[in-house]
Amino acid sequence: MIAVQRDSMLVLLICLTLVGLGLVMIYSSSSVLANVRFGDSGFFLKRQSIRVFIGLVLMLAFSRMPLHWWARLSRPIVLLALLSLLLVLAWGHGAAQRWLSIPAWGGALAFQPAEFAKLALVLYLADVLVRKRDELHDFSRGFVPRLLVVGFALVLIVLQPDLGTAIALGLIALIMLWVGGMRLYHLAGAGLLALLGIGFSLMHSSYKMRRLISF
Incomplete structure (x- = not known):
């Protein structure tokens, strides 16, 4: 059981790291365009962050299902x-x-x-x-x-x-x-x-x- 929990935490850590890197890349690649079009360099970052939050909530809910x-x-x-x-x-x-x-x-x-x-x-x-x-x-x-x-x-x-x-x-x-x-x-x-x-x-x-x- 301890080994399973350790592996699960490792997978979770890898996923969160990839999500974090994805957010950084989105901001890096879209900040100029977002500022020109919407006057907000973090426009696309904010939209993606909302999706990430929803995904994390769903992940937590689904992980509780037997x-x-x-x-x-x-x-x-x-x-x-x-x-x-x-x-x-x-x-x-x-x-x-x-x-x-x-x-x-x-x-x-x-x-x-x-x-x-x-x-x-x-x-x-x-x-x-x-x-x-x-x-x-x-x-x-x-x-x-x-x-x-x-x-x-x-x-x-x-x-x-x-x-x-x-x-x-x-x-x-x-x-x-x-x-x-x-x-x-x-x-x-x-x-x-x-x-x-x-x-x-x-x-x-x-x-x-x-x-x-x-x-």
């Missing part, structure tokens, strides 16, 4: 995430059709379903790795269902298009499944399929290819 609640909610949450990824393809907006707006008090609330899908899939896989740990070595019962869920989400994200988020989420899923005990050659096969999909996506998008070459 783990078995999250286990029960993991499947409805991942289904909701997949539904939002489908909806953004039909009604999404933005340069790459990644944002979805929902009616809210005083206007509309815009969010990126791909970001929600990251949290949903991590929660879903964490639940599966515990609940189905005796089936993880089995190809049809352990590997294929996970591949279908994760693969479906990745395809929907690529179609937005958002290849970078899809790659990041795919790597997270592979690492979680490997740490959870899934057979390495099953994961290697999934990784090969992912590489073929990435290559296909790059071949059919000159913009993505130019970005890759310039990187």
Whole structure:
């Protein structure tokens, strides 16, 4: 228990450090523009600080929820995430059709379903790795269902298009499944399929290819 608490505090410290660095970078990169447009060099910093405060409050509230609640909610949450990824393809907006707006008090609330899908899939896989740990070595019962869920989400994200988020989420899923005990050659096969999909996506998008070459 002491080791778990120590690890949790370490993760919390890392997160808070990254958030703090992010706030510093936001102020550093936006203070001049904010002063010109709004007469307040800290305009964007204040807006982001409010979001950070809301996020910390939600984090504290969610951390108080029993783990078995999250286990029960993991499947409805991942289904909701997949539904939002489908909806953004039909009604999404933005340069790459990644944002979805929902009616809210005083206007509309815009969010990126791909970001929600990251949290949903991590929660879903964490639940599966515990609940189905005796089936993880089995190809049809352990590997294929996970591949279908994760693969479906990745395809929907690529179609937005958002290849970078899809790659990041795919790597997270592979690492979680490997740490959870899934057979390495099953994961290697999934990784090969992912590489073929990435290559296909790059071949059919000159913009993505130019970005890759310039990187």
